[in-house]
Amino acid sequence: MSKIVIKAEDISKQYRLGLVGTGTVKDDMKRWWYNLRGKEDPFLKIGEANNRATKSESDYVWSLRDINFEINQGDSVGIIGRNGAGKSTLLKILSQVTQPTTGKIYTKGRIASLLEVGTGFHPEMTGRENIFLNGAILGMRKAEIKRKFDEIVDFSGVERYIDTPVKRYSSGMYVRLAFAVAAHLESEILIVDEVLAVGDAEFQKKCLGKMNDVSKGEGRTVLFVSHNMGAIKTLCNKGIVLDNGGLIYEGGINESVDHYSSIELGSFDEKSAHKSYHNQVEIIESDITNDKKPVNQGASISLGDKLELHLKIAVLGEISDLSIAMDILNVNSELIAHMTNEDDGVYFSKLRNGDVVDLTIETGSLLFVPGLYRINLWIGSSQDDTLYTITNLLVFHLEQSSFTKRTKALPKHSKMYLPTYWKIN
Structure with a gap:
C-alpha cells in the first residue's frame, strides 16, 4: 500500500507583473474560451525565473518552475530557501489557496494550513465561533471539534477572550489561536509557514513541541517553512531546498541544510x-x-x-x-x-x-x-x-586547532565548544 500523501508533478506558477489582462477584449475572450475547453492559455509566455537581484525584461515571472517531489505519511519536511525562492507560493498551492499555472498536485487526506496570521478566521466572529468555522472548513464534524475544543483553548492560552471578536486580538493572540486550531484538529497533513515568529519565545517552543508530537507521535505529515535552521533541524527529518523558483535539492534534513548553507556562502563573500x-x-x-x-x-x-x-x-x-x-x-x-x-x-x-x-x-x-x-x-x-x-x-x-585535544572534528550541529578539565581519581 502506497504511503505517499503528497505528490507534485511538474508544478509551475507564473505571475504577471503590472496590469492583469491581455490588453484587448478580443484576446481576453479568446483566453476565456481556451480555458473553458481545458486548453492551455494561448497568451502564456515563457517569462523568466524569479531572481529578485536582477531587473527583469519580461512582464511575466515564474515564482515556481518544474517542481517534482513526493512526501510520505509521517514525514516532517522542512522547506528551505532565501526570500523570494518560492516557499510560500508552494505552500499556497499545496493548501489549494491558489492553483498552479502548470502541473498537478495530488494529496491524500485533510490539510490544515497556517500560512499567515489568522488564516481562515473571520475578524467579526469570536474565537469560539472561529474554531468551529475553521474546523468546518477542514471538513470536521461538529462532534469532532467539540471533542478537541477545550484542548485547543488551553493550548492557545486565550481562554479569557474566547468569546471576544478576534479583530480585537493582538497579532500574538491571533497566531496562538490559529496555530492551536490547525495543530489540534484531526487533519492528516499540517502545513505551517513562518508565522510562529509573531509569538513569544515560550509559545514558539510550545509550537515546535506540538509539531514534533504531531509528526513523530501521531504519524501525521508536517510541512514547515522557516529561516531558523535550528528549528528546521530539530523538527524535520527531510528537506526541500528552493532557489529562484526551482527545486535544487531534496534529501535528509542535515544534508539539505548544508546544501542551503553552501548557497548562502555567497553573501559572506561580499565586501564590508x-x-x-x-x-x-x-x-x-x-x-x-x-x-x-x-x-x-x-x-x-x-x-x-x-x-x-x-x-x-x-x-x-x-x-x-x-x-x-x-x-x-x-x-x-x-x-x-x-x-x-x-x-x-x-x-x-x-x-x-x-x-x-x-x-x-x-x-x-x-x-x-x-x-x-x-x-x-x-x-x-x-x-x-x-x-x-x-x-x-x-x-x-x-x-579546529590544538586548543582541543580531540582527534575527530567537532559536530556541525553544535554551536559552541566548552573547554572541560578531566581528572582520573
Missing part, C-alpha cells in the same frame, strides 16, 4: 557595507588583528584565538549616550554572540561635534564550532536610535 544614519558619526579608522597580526576578509582563524578590533569614530553632532554593539553570525545567519560596551562597564556620554572616540575591543577566546562566520557592527544612541552600521566588517573561517 557601511551605512550612515542622521550624519552623526563617521568611521575614520578600523582594523582587526589576531595576536597583533592583521586579519583580512576571508582569513582563517584557529579555535581559541582572540580578535582585537581597533576603531576611531569621529563625532559629527551632540550624542548624549553612544552605544556600540558587535554581532557574530554563522553561515545560517544565526546570532552566535552579541557584545556591547555595557558588558564591560564602558560608557560614552556627552559627546560633542569634533570629538573622536579611539576604541579597542578585544574578544575572549573564540570557541565556536569550526565554520564560516561574519562580524557586524552597530553604532547607535541610547541603544535605540541607529547611527551607523557595518555589515560584514569581517568574514572569517574558524578552524
Whole structure:
C-alpha cells in the first residue's frame, strides 16, 4: 500500500507583473474560451525565473518552475530557501489557496494550513465561533471539534477572550489561536509557514513541541517553512531546498541544510557595507588583528584565538549616550554572540561635534564550532536610535586547532565548544 500523501508533478506558477489582462477584449475572450475547453492559455509566455537581484525584461515571472517531489505519511519536511525562492507560493498551492499555472498536485487526506496570521478566521466572529468555522472548513464534524475544543483553548492560552471578536486580538493572540486550531484538529497533513515568529519565545517552543508530537507521535505529515535552521533541524527529518523558483535539492534534513548553507556562502563573500544614519558619526579608522597580526576578509582563524578590533569614530553632532554593539553570525545567519560596551562597564556620554572616540575591543577566546562566520557592527544612541552600521566588517573561517585535544572534528550541529578539565581519581 502506497504511503505517499503528497505528490507534485511538474508544478509551475507564473505571475504577471503590472496590469492583469491581455490588453484587448478580443484576446481576453479568446483566453476565456481556451480555458473553458481545458486548453492551455494561448497568451502564456515563457517569462523568466524569479531572481529578485536582477531587473527583469519580461512582464511575466515564474515564482515556481518544474517542481517534482513526493512526501510520505509521517514525514516532517522542512522547506528551505532565501526570500523570494518560492516557499510560500508552494505552500499556497499545496493548501489549494491558489492553483498552479502548470502541473498537478495530488494529496491524500485533510490539510490544515497556517500560512499567515489568522488564516481562515473571520475578524467579526469570536474565537469560539472561529474554531468551529475553521474546523468546518477542514471538513470536521461538529462532534469532532467539540471533542478537541477545550484542548485547543488551553493550548492557545486565550481562554479569557474566547468569546471576544478576534479583530480585537493582538497579532500574538491571533497566531496562538490559529496555530492551536490547525495543530489540534484531526487533519492528516499540517502545513505551517513562518508565522510562529509573531509569538513569544515560550509559545514558539510550545509550537515546535506540538509539531514534533504531531509528526513523530501521531504519524501525521508536517510541512514547515522557516529561516531558523535550528528549528528546521530539530523538527524535520527531510528537506526541500528552493532557489529562484526551482527545486535544487531534496534529501535528509542535515544534508539539505548544508546544501542551503553552501548557497548562502555567497553573501559572506561580499565586501564590508557601511551605512550612515542622521550624519552623526563617521568611521575614520578600523582594523582587526589576531595576536597583533592583521586579519583580512576571508582569513582563517584557529579555535581559541582572540580578535582585537581597533576603531576611531569621529563625532559629527551632540550624542548624549553612544552605544556600540558587535554581532557574530554563522553561515545560517544565526546570532552566535552579541557584545556591547555595557558588558564591560564602558560608557560614552556627552559627546560633542569634533570629538573622536579611539576604541579597542578585544574578544575572549573564540570557541565556536569550526565554520564560516561574519562580524557586524552597530553604532547607535541610547541603544535605540541607529547611527551607523557595518555589515560584514569581517568574514572569517574558524578552524579546529590544538586548543582541543580531540582527534575527530567537532559536530556541525553544535554551536559552541566548552573547554572541560578531566581528572582520573
